[in-house]
Amino acid sequence: QVQLVESGGGLVQAESSLRLSCAASGGTFSINFLGWFRQAPGKEREFVAAIRWSGLSTQYSDSAKGRFTISRGNAQNTVYLQMNSLKPEDTAVYYCAATTYYSGSYSYAPSYNYWGQGTQVTVSS
Numbered sequence: 001q002v003q004l005v006e007s008g009g010g011l012v013q014a015e016s017s018l019r020l021s022c023a024a025s026g027g028t029f030s031i032n033f034l035g036w037f038r039q040a041p042g043k044e045r046e047f048v049a050a051i052r053w054s055g056l057s058t059q060y061s062d063s064a065k066g067r068f069t070i071s072r073g074n075a076q077n078t079v080y081l082q083m084n085s086l087k088p089e090d091t092a093v094y095y096c097a098a099t100t101y102y103s104g105s106y107s108y109a110p111s112y113n114y115w116g117q118g119t120q121v122t123v124s125s
Contacts, residue, residue: 002026002114004096009119014088020081020119021073022096028053028077030100036070036081037109038092038121045095047107051079059106063089086123093118 008020022034035050049070050059058070069082083090097112104111 002028002031002098002100004098004114004116006094006096006116006119009094009121011122011124012086014086014123014125016086016123017082017084018086018121020083020094020096020121022079022081022116024077024079024096024098027100031098032100032102033106033112034079034096034098035106035112036094037097037112038090038094039118040089040092043092045109047109048094049081050106061107083121086121088123088125091121091123093120 003025005023012018031053033050033052036048037045038048039045047061048064049068051070055072067085071080073080095118096116098114099112
C-alpha cells in the first residue's frame with residue numbers, strides 16, 4: 001500500500017508561481033512512476049506531469065511544458081510540481097498519483113493505482 005498526501009494548493013493571481021508537494025509513504029519501494037493530474041469542474045481528469053521514481057525520467061503534457069517542473073526532493077519520498085506563469089485555465093484540483101505497475105502509459109489515469117485526496121489550485125485573472 002502507498003499513501004499519498006498533497007499540499008501547497010491555494011489562490012494566486014495569473015502569472016504567479018505555486019509549488020505543490022506530494023508526500024509518499026508506505027510501500028514506496030514498489031512505485032514505478034509518480035504523476036500529477038488535474039481536474040477542472042465539468043472536465044475529465046487530465047495528465048500534467050510524471051516522474052520515474054528513480055528521478056531519471058520526466059514527462060509533461062503540452063500545456064505544462066516550459067511552465068511546470070516535476071522533481072523529487074531531498075526528502076526522497078516527496079515529489080514536487082513547480083508551477084510558473086500560472087493561467088486561469090490552470091484552475092483545477094490537482095491530484096498526485098502513483099503506479100506500481102510496469103505496463104500502461106504514464107499519462108493515462110487508469111494506469112495509476114494509488115491517488116491522493118487532491119489540492120485545489122485557483123488562478124485569478
